[in-house]
Amino acid sequence: MQPFLKVDQVTKRFHKVVANDRVSFDVMPGEIHCLLGENGAGKSTIAECIYGFYKPDEGTITVQGNPAGLTSPRDAIARGIGMVHQHFVLVSSMTVLENIVIGTDAARPILDLKAAAARIREIGRRYDVDIDLEARIWQLPVGQQQWVEILKALFQGARLLIMDEPTAVLTPQEARRLFQIFREMTADGLSVILISHKFDDVMQSDRVTVLRRAKVIGTVNTRETTKEALTNMMVGRSVELRVKRDEHPRGAPVLEVRDLRAANDFGTEKLSGIDLTVHRGEIVGIAGVAGNGQGELFEALIGARKTRGGSIRLDGADITGRSPAEIQRMGMGYIPDDRFADGLVGDYDIQSNLILGHHRREPFARRGLLQFRAIRDFARKAIEELEIKAPSETTRTRSLSGGNAQKVIVAREFAQATKVILANQPSRGLDVGVIEYMHERLLEKRRNDFGILLASEELDELLGLADRIVVIFKGRILGEFAAGTADIERIGLLMAGQETAGKAEEIS
Numbered sequence: 001m002q003p004f005l006k007v008d009q010v011t012k013r014f015h016k017v018v019a020n021d022r023v024s025f026d027v028m029p030g031e032i033h034c035l036l037g038e039n040g041a042g043k044s045t046i047a048e049c050i051y052g053f054y055k056p057d058e059g060t061i062t063v064q065g066n067p068a069g070l071t072s073p074r075d076a077i078a079r080g081i082g083m084v085h086q087h088f089v090l091v092s093s094m095t096v097l098e099n100i101v102i103g104t105d106a107a108r109p110i111l112d113l114k115a116a117a118a119r120i121r122e123i124g125r126r127y128d129v130d131i132d133l134e135a136r137i138w139q140l141p142v143g144q145q146q147w148v149e150i151l152k153a154l155f156q157g158a159r160l161l162i163m164d165e166p167t168a169v170l171t172p173q174e175a176r177r178l179f180q181i182f183r184e185m186t187a188d189g190l191s192v193i194l195i196s197h198k199f200d201d202v203m204q205s206d207r208v209t210v211l212r213r214a215k216v217i218g219t220v221n222t223r224e225t226t227k228e229a230l231t232n233m234m235v236g237r238s239v240e241l242r243v244k245r246d247e248h249p250r251g252a253p254v255l256e257v258r259d260l261r262a263a264n265d266f267g268t269e270k271l272s273g274i275d276l277t278v279h280r281g282e283i284v285g286i287a288g289v290a291g292n293g294q295g296e297l298f299e300a301l302i303g304a305r306k307t308r309g310g311s312i313r314l315d316g317a318d319i320t321g322r323s324p325a326e327i328q329r330m331g332m333g334y335i336p337d338d339r340f341a342d343g344l345v346g347d348y349d350i351q352s353n354l355i356l357g358h359h360r361r362e363p364f365a366r367r368g369l370l371q372f373r374a375i376r377d378f379a380r381k382a383i384e385e386l387e388i389k390a391p392s393e394t395t396r397t398r399s400l401s402g403g404n405a406q407k408v409i410v411a412r413e414f415a416q417a418t419k420v421i422l423a424n425q426p427s428r429g430l431d432v433g434v435i436e437y438m439h440e441r442l443l444e445k446r447r448n449d450f451g452i453l454l455a456s457e458e459l460d461e462l463l464g465l466a467d468r469i470v471v472i473f474k475g476r477i478l479g480e481f482a483a484g485t486a487d488i489e490r491i492g493l494l495m496a497g498q499e500t501a502g503k504a505e506e507i508s
């Protein structure tokens with residue numbers, strides 16, 4: 001059988017950075033082909049080359065045996081290659097139908113919307129995707145917004161779909177559904193290139209190509225490999241996939257939240273009376289499906305979201321209603337889940353981002369003057385310690401790979417916080433090596449008597465790290481579990497809100 005896509009010796013450079021170094025692999029019809037590799041290994045770059053967004057400096061890309069000669073995504077679409085980016089490019093005020101048809105056939109003067117809708121419905125039926133074409137994008141959960149992107153690609157005639165970290169923002173149920181859709185597609189001979197750091201995803205593929213430092217290490221059949229073997233190929237050493245947490249006595253309360261209430265940007269109540277205490281030397285885990293108030297809770301705690309009631313105390317001091325800058329100065333560090341929206345200024349370089357919010361303080365400033373050497377030294381040390389893949393400390397953060405951008409935030413917040421660290425989905429999009437590093441740092445902070453509040457959709461991460469786990473559902477805490485006795489089934493049920501509120505009150 002002839003491969004649908006063949007990538008042959010592709011090299012792509014950005015100035016001095018070699019992002020892809022003679023990369024070769026192929027994708028068969030009906031195959032889910034996974035690209036795996038550390039942050040900055042070159043996965044997104046090769047995907048954008050296949051999608052015609054970047055032009056390779058060397059090498060060829062062939063589609064069904066013909067050199068593709070791609071110079072734009074338009075060419076790629078014409079050759080049956082579609083891509084769903086991690087940050088969707090949908091227009092949120094428009095309907096599903098409008099989003100699917102806009103830009104699809106600009107050459108045709110009158111677009112037959114009715115015929116288009118009928119065809120989209122047919123595609124939806126074929127792949128078992130049930131979606132209201134008249135709904136506006138903003139009304140849909142993320143999982144369904146992603147279906148719109150997929151339907152759009154299929155409507156445009158995609159035979160190969162490139163998905164860059166598609167499950168990063170999905171609930172476990174949504175992710176399962178996505179793979180069902182992939183399997184319907186591959187049954188029809190369509191192919192999927194999947195980029196993901198999650199082994200749950202990777203192990204559902206047919207083959208895996210591992211990239212390390214811009215080069216292909218090898219392609220293996222998923223059925224014939226293991227997580228451990230893949231990790232080894234990817235990082236070049238074995239990685240501790242389980243965290244080792246030692247006993248540590250907890251101290252006095254350092255973060256006390258009482259009856260906290262807050263709304264989202266649209267005025268809908270998202271926190272309906274949160275009670276929560278974090279002690280020094282303790283990691284408290286928040287389990288919950290994304291969108292149940294975690295984001296609003298963290299924003300309220302750091303002063304970026306107005307509260308409607310309740311109080312927050314940091315080390316005994318009432319910080320309710322104070323500004324983010326004040327709260328940060330009082331010792332709170334924050335790792336947000338949306339790194340580009342809330343954590344970094346893309347147009348600033350790495351060193352500026354590393355001191356953001358602390359640039360008026362020693363050692364970065366003295367008598368109102370910036371201390372460039374101190375800033376540079378701090379940045380170089382962070383780059384080395386976290387293995388941030390970038391040419392230098394003066395590289396703009398916008399050009400960093402997703403995982404490397406996250407490392408910049410982690411370095412800044414871990415270095416600056418003195419009492420409490422808040423982390424919302426900190427390992428999303430990070431490779432296993434970096435996750436291992438971050439877990440070690442979190443445990444080190446715990447040993448140094450920080451209070452840590454950690455929200456994660458990965459139950460395994462919470463079970464490995466947290467001393468206590470609370471479950472958040474629709475803006476309320478439903479139940480609390482000690483690390484040792486945490487019952488995964490119960491936590492799962494509470495996460496889905498499948499226990500009556502009355503019973504939940506009893507637990508908490």
Ligand SMILES: Nc1ncnc2c1ncn2[C@@H]1O[C@H](COP(=O)(O)OP(=O)(O)OP(=O)(O)O)[C@@H](O)[C@H]1O
Pocket residue numbers: 014017018019037038039040041042043044045046389390399400401402403404429
């Ligand atoms: N537009 C760009 N300008 C300059 N350098 C870039 C650009 N895009 C990517 N790079 C660099 O190319 C390398 C590969 O980046 P890429 O985004 O492909 O990594 P990745 O494997 O997708 O990583 P992640 O898992 O973190 O998303 C990195 O060193 C990155 O900084």
Ligand SMILES: [Mg+2]
Pocket residue numbers: 043044045401402
């Ligand atoms: Mg990437």
